[in-house]
Amino acid sequence: MTTPFGTPTGTVVPADPKTRVQSFTGLKSSHSIALTRNRRVFPVPSCSPTLIRAVSTPVKPETSTTETKRSKVEIFKEQSNFIRYPLNEEILTDTPNINEAATQLIKFHGSYQQYNRDERGTRSFSFMLRTKNPGGKVPNQLYLTMDDLADQFGIGTLRLTTRQTFQLHGVLKKDLKTVMSTIIRNMGSTLGACGDLNRNVLAPAAPLVTKEYQFAQETADNIAALLTPQSGFYYDVWVDGEKFMTSEPPEVVKARNDNSHGTNFPDSPEPIYGTQFLPRKFKIAVTVPTDNSVDILTNDIGVVVVSDENGEPQGFNIYVGGGMGRTHRMETTFPRVGEPLGYVPKADILYAIKAIVATQRDHGRRDDRRYSRMKYLISTWGIEKFRSVVEQYYGKKFESFHKLPEWEFKSYLGWHEQGDGALFCGLHVDNGRIGGKMKKTLREVIEKYNLNVRITPNQNLILCDVRSAWRRPITAVLAQAGLLHPKYVDPLNLTAMACPAFPLCPLAITEAERGIPDILKRVRAVFEKVGLKYNESVVIRVTGCPNGCARPYMAELGLVGDGPNSYQIWLGGTPNQTQLARTFMNKVKVQDLEKVFEPLFYYWKRKRQPKESFGDFTTRMGFEKLQELVEKWEGPVQSAARYNLKPFADKETYEAMEELAKLQNKTAHQLAMEVIRNFVTAQQNGKSE
Secondary structure (H helix, E strand, C coil): CCCCCCCCCCEEEECCCCCCCCCCCCCCCCHHHHHHCCCCCCCCCCCCCCCCCCCCCCCHHHHCCCCCCCCCHHHHCCCCCCCCCCHHHHCCCCCCCCCHHHHHHHHHCCCEEEECCCCCCCCCEEEEEECHHHHHHEEEHHHHHHHHHHHHHHHCCEEEEECCCCEEEEEEEHHHHHHHHHHHHCCCCCCCCCCCCCCEEEEECCCCCCCCHHHHHHHHHHHHCCCCCCCCHHHHHHCCCCCCCCCCCHHHHHHCCCCCCCCCCCCCCCCCCCCCCCCCCCCCEECCCCCCCCHHHHCEEEEEECCCCCCCCCEEEEEEEEECCCCCCCCCCCCCCCEEEEEEHHHHHHHHHHHHHHHHHHHHHHHCHHHHCHHHHHHCCCCCHHHHHHHHHHHHCCCCCCCCCCCCCCCEEEECCCCCEEEEEEECCHHHCCCCCHHHHHHHHHHCCCCCCCCCCCCCCCEEEECCCHHHHHHHHHHHHCCCCCHHHHHHHHHEEEECCCCCCCCCCCCCCCCHHHHHHHHHHHHHCCCCCCCCCHHHHHHEECCCCCCCHHHCEEEEEEEEEEEEEEEEECCCCCCCCEEEEEEEEHHHHHHHHHHHHHHEEEEEHCCCHHHHHHHHHHHHHHHHHHCCCCCCCCCCCCCCCCCCCHHHHHHHHHHHHHHHCCCHHHHHHHHHHHHHHHHHHHHHH
């Protein structure tokens, strides 16, 4: 039997001959078929039978005699009346949890059902809510509302995510409607923060008043609006159908309604998504040249503003096919970085985005969710074929990709000029977790000065529109809560990230957020042992499972949970997040990490080239050589200067500090730096009074 496009079905061999995966020939949904009859569906160019079929457009009954395999989630979506049923009934029952279908559907509304995995016996169910904040922008009113909700209905903390949103953990089912409606009524939304649709659109969080940065933010807002669900299910469930839609730019409405190239489902409540939405999650980021604060290459679509010599935006370069998730012991799943698709004039960006989304919607796999991300479609087809199909939905040829300067990671921590006379202050928040004194102090500052904030893709927070006269008192108050100037924060912490993992994430295999503080202290101790300087650093990212929420596959040193108290170690990413890391070792127990870290950092210190990063060093040396060094490691060669006397004046002071440090599970250097930081902070506070 063949598919409607002439490709044989059955088991097929992908580019990697080691594995075999089933082909996929499309959906059979009577409701979808009706919607599709008036919509043009493009045949894809002929492809080799060695490629995975990835057609998800509804197949008319007369073209096929066998039922096509679909994932269970696809059936839930089809039967849900556009993501309403049975969720709308399940949230009204007395049970603390919801059923399987509703658990999948509530993701589209921005929530995951969870339970506390630290507890044994009866499961304590709760819900995590995630907001939608394009470009990380959070109005003052919404921040204060989220702060209140965390105390009243959550676990007393807020979490800043790697996609510039809030996560609110611990909400009970009986409180869901109250919490959701409160967010909606206070300038917020959770619609589409999870589920098989476009997620939060990233953009540089810095509130810089330049044409490029403002255009990037505006574009992120417009893309988010374009791909927001239109059928009203979110408001029907949480605010009884009351509408809170903000006004949309006319160019967004025009682009959404345009069906001149067969992108839309005519007469559907969801003109872009239809009944089935997308095969899996879909991620988009927008940025300006050089600014890789958004991890641009890890997204399904990466959009880069291209300007003329006067700084006037002219159009966009587009990358496609990035994505982090994978499955352990399945080599057919993999992380992937985006690759250039082409350039479009600025007036065409929404049409180009829609064409890419429609291509993934109609051709992405829907039989096996492990292969449903767009990166697998592009890996199977190749970029040329993918571009050809997208161009049919776009109605134009993509222009050649414009040359870009080198990417840089920009954290925007500390104080900076916005460009309009005001200041902004970037605050480092370890793993994005805001709680305790930090939470109380942030609330006081944000409320007192009526500040808007922005969340960064590195889980940090930016205070915006600060008057110069407010800088000193704000600095003093924040320092007392541990929110220090970045020069007083360990450089390892500044770039580190971890996902929440235990106790609430159902996918976690081992610790991440709760484990990374100790891991970073141990890395710092290894640095000191092998003679690396305090201001030297590596990008370290930790996740509790292989799904890659903290983007560990772009880190110089990535730790990915692969068993209880065990990590897979990835090496070879770069400080500017432009190169994919590779698997170095499997099943390294957490207590044995130093056996790997010590030789790696020791030889980096001694064999690196001038200004060579740790990631570049591991790539140049090669994993075979590095594994040999790890296996033969017997400890660093002791030099004559046995003691790290910086910042100590003498050996006796060092030894006394070392004894005190041991009581606090710290190194002498860490404790000394803490004392110095506290002293400097106290002096600064004294000056400001």
